[in-house]
Amino acid sequence: xxxxxxxxxxxxxxxxxxxxxxxxxxxxxxxxxxxxxxxxxxxxxxxxxxxxxxxxxxxxxxxxxxxxxxxxxxxxxxxxxxxxxxxxxxxxxxxxxxxxxxxxxxxxxxxxxxxxxxxxxxxxxxxxxxxxxxxxxxxxxxxxxxxxxxxxxxxxxxxxxxxxxxxxxxxxxxxxxxxxxxxxxxxxxxxxxxxxxxxxxxxxxxxxxxxxxxxxxxxxxxxxxxxxxxxxxxxxxxxxxxxxxxxxxxxxxxxxxxxxxxxxxxxxxxxxxxxxxxxxxxxxxxxxxxxxxxxxxxxxxxxxxxxxxxxxxxxxxxxxxxxxxxxxxxxxxxxxxxxxxxxxxxxxxxxxxxxxxxxxxxxxxxxxxxxxxxxxxxxxxxxxxxxxxxxxxxxxxxxxxxxxxxxxxxxxxxxxxxxxxxxxxxxxxxxx
Numbered sequence: 001x002x003x004x005x006x007x008x009x010x011x012x013x014x015x016x017x018x019x020x021x022x023x024x025x026x027x028x029x030x031x032x033x034x035x036x037x038x039x040x041x042x043x044x045x046x047x048x049x050x051x052x053x054x055x056x057x058x059x060x061x062x063x064x065x066x067x068x069x070x071x072x073x074x075x076x077x078x079x080x081x082x083x084x085x086x087x088x089x090x091x092x093x094x095x096x097x098x099x100x101x102x103x104x105x106x107x108x109x110x111x112x113x114x115x116x117x118x119x120x121x122x123x124x125x126x127x128x129x130x131x132x133x134x135x136x137x138x139x140x141x142x143x144x145x146x147x148x149x150x151x152x153x154x155x156x157x158x159x160x161x162x163x164x165x166x167x168x169x170x171x172x173x174x175x176x177x178x179x180x181x182x183x184x185x186x187x188x189x190x191x192x193x194x195x196x197x198x199x200x201x202x203x204x205x206x207x208x209x210x211x212x213x214x215x216x217x218x219x220x221x222x223x224x225x226x227x228x229x230x231x232x233x234x235x236x237x238x239x240x241x242x243x244x245x246x247x248x249x250x251x252x253x254x255x256x257x258x259x260x261x262x263x264x265x266x267x268x269x270x271x272x273x274x275x276x277x278x279x280x281x282x283x284x285x286x287x288x289x290x291x292x293x294x295x296x297x298x299x300x301x302x303x304x305x306x307x308x309x310x311x312x313x314x315x316x317x318x319x320x321x322x323x324x325x326x327x328x329x330x331x332x333x334x335x336x337x338x339x340x341x342x343x344x345x346x347x348x349x350x351x352x353x354x355x356x357x358x359x360x361x362x363x364x365x366x367x368x369x370x371x372x373x374x375x376x377x378x379x380x381x382x383x384x385x386x387x388x389x390x391x392x393x394x395x396x397x398x399x400x401x402x403x404x405x406x407x408x409x410x411x412x413x414x415x416x417x418x419x420x421x422x423x424x425x426x427x428x429x430x431x432x
Contacts, residue, residue, distance in 0.1 A: 002068045008056035009039045009064055010048065020047035026067065039066050116143055126150040126176065129167075130157055139164040144198070146171035154181040159191035162221055168196035173228070178203040180233075183212060190219030190248075196227045203234035203242075208294060210237045211270060212244035213261060223249040226256040236263040238300075239307065240270035241287060250275035253282040253327075262288040264300030265342075266307030267332060271320055274310060276348060279327040279355075289334040289342075291363075302370070303342035304332030304360055310346045321348020321376055324355040324383075333361040338370030339388060349376025352383040365392030 015035055016028060022040055025047035029035040037053045040046070043063045053066060116122060120141040123129055129150065132140060144150065146169050157176075159165055176198065178184050184203045187193055193215070203214035213234030217224050224243055231242040238244075241261030243251055251269060258268040267287030269277055284305040291301025306329070308320040322341055329340040339360035343350055350371060357368040368388035371378055380396075388394050 003065050006065050008058055008066065009041070010037055010050045010053040010066055011055040011057045012050040012052050015049040015051060017046070017048040021045065025049075029067075037066055037068055039064060117141055124148050124150070126152050126155075126157060130155075133157065133159045133161075133165065136161065136163065139166075141166045142168070144169045144174035146173055146197075148174045150174065150176045152176065152178050152182055152184060154179070156183040156186045158186045158188075159193065160188045162190035162192075162219065164192045164194070166194045166196070167198055168194075169198055171197070173197035173199050175199045175201060177201050178214070178234070180204045183210070183214065183216060183236075184234075185215045186212075187215065187217040187222055187224070188219055190221035191217075192221065192223050192225075192249075193217070194225040194227070195229045198226075198229050200229070200231045200242075201233050203231075205236040205238075205244075207237045208264075208292065211239040211246075211263070212236055213241045213263065215243045216240070217243070217245040217248050217251075219248060221249065223252065225252040225254075227254040229256045231256075231258045231268075232260050234261045239263055239265045239272070241267045243269045245269075245271045245275050247273040248275045250277055252278045252280075254280045255282060257283040257285070258287065258305075259283070259285045260287070262290055264292055264302075265289055266303045266305070267334070268305045270303065270306070271308045272310075274320055275308075276320070277306060277308065277322050279322075279324045281325070282327045284327075284329045285331050287332045289336070289338075291335040298336075301335030301337075301363065302344075303338045304334040304340055304362070305329045306341045306343075307338065308342075308346060308348075309344040310348070320346040321350065323351045324353065326354045328356045328358070329360065330356070330358045331360070335363045337362050337364045337366045337390070339367045339390060340369055342366065342370040343372070343374055345373045346376055349374065349378060351377070351379045351381075353379075353381050355383045356386065357388060358384065358386040360388045362388075362390035362392075365390050366396065367394040369396045371396070 015032055020028065025038050025040050029038040029049050032049060034051045035049045037050050039048045041064045120143050121132065122143045124145060129142065132142065144167065176184055180202045181204060183205045184200050185193060200214045205211060205213050213236040214231045215224055224245065234242050236244065241263035242258045245251055250271065261268050263270065267289045268284045271277060287305045289301050289304045289307065291298050306322055308322060310320040322343060333339050339362035340357040341350065350369065360368055367390035368385040385396060
């Protein structure tokens with residue numbers, strides 16, 4: 001293509017402009033039946049098509065060129081131009097060319113945001129959430145639009161008042177990301193937190209004294225409730241890779257999933273000094289309790305998914321317990337005992353109803369469930385303990401005064417299926 005100018009850009013009304021290579025710019029001009037000139041800025045890869053070049057503007061020499069889409073004609077036949085004589089442009093004679101293909105239709109509009117509930121506040125950043133929790137004088141209802149990602153930026157979100165906080169989203173939900181730099185929530189003085197369609201990920205409570213990789217909760221009136229939510233890829237140096245609670249009402253999971261979390265005790269959830277863990281149609285999978293050597297002694301490695309201890313001599317409620325309904329604990333491990341669930345010194349007991357503990361492993365005993373020094377009922381109804389492994393008892397071990405006891409020696413009710421080898425699916429149904 002003939003070069004008309006090497007230091008200016010045609011500022012006439014553009015037929016097209018955008019990022020293109022020189023060849024693409026030339027081809028686009030040739031295909032456009034009204035294009036007579038195109039300007040190309042080489043250091044930006046910028047292309048502009050025009051039907052005339054009567055308004056030139058200066059640009060950096062050597063980086064811009066104006067090309068004509070027509071062969072040069074003799075000056076005697078060229079029309080007058082407003083360009084300086086040394087930079088006269090060639091005439092713009094339209095040549096019939098095929099029309100450009102039509103542009104694709106615009107995308108459909110986004111669906112409207114769901115109406116907020118009465119008294120609900122909408123936010124879209126972790127800093128906004130921190131500010132609300134720090135200044136609130138009463139209960140909070142907060143909505144985070146679906147698809148929003150809240151990054152904690154290395155600072156945990158603190159709720160230190162005895163109030164109820166509902167944090168919800170809709171659709172596919174919103175995500176809070178600790179970026180493996182900090183715990184996500186610290187709840188003290190009885191703060192009660194409910195999460196609906198909120199996903200927590202990459203929480204990290206660093207150090208052998210820190211518990212609750214995603215959430216730490218304390219205070220007698222406090223509780224943690226998750227519905228249609230998830231916690232993934234979280235870890236704690238001490239207890240509760242995902243959630244740790246201390247002397248609270250406990251933790252409720254409804255249609256929720258905790259996966260790929262780890263700690264010394266309770267790879268998914270750990271509780272101490274009272275409080276119940278309730279699961280309804282929920283999953284705890286691929287969580288780990290990894291023992292550590294501290295001051296020359298091996299500690300931890302108990303409760304691959306769950307570890308609860310009451311320490312009844314000091315607990316206010318003395319009722320730590322686990323209740324699973326239509327839920328599953330699977331593919332969890334503990335380097336010591338209780339590959340799936342470990343309960344110690346509790347009056348709350350263990351209840352499995354229409355649930356499964358499967359493919360869990362322990363380094364010593366209780367590949368599926370370990371219940372030690374407990375005074376509550378162990379109740380396993382219409383449930384399955386399948387393919388759990390340990391060097392000692394693989395499915396369920398109960399100990400009292402450090403001695404293993406038979407189920408009939410303690411409060412015990414069951415209609416369970418215990419399986420230690422693969423069976424066809426039709427035989428993996430528990431008794432009614």
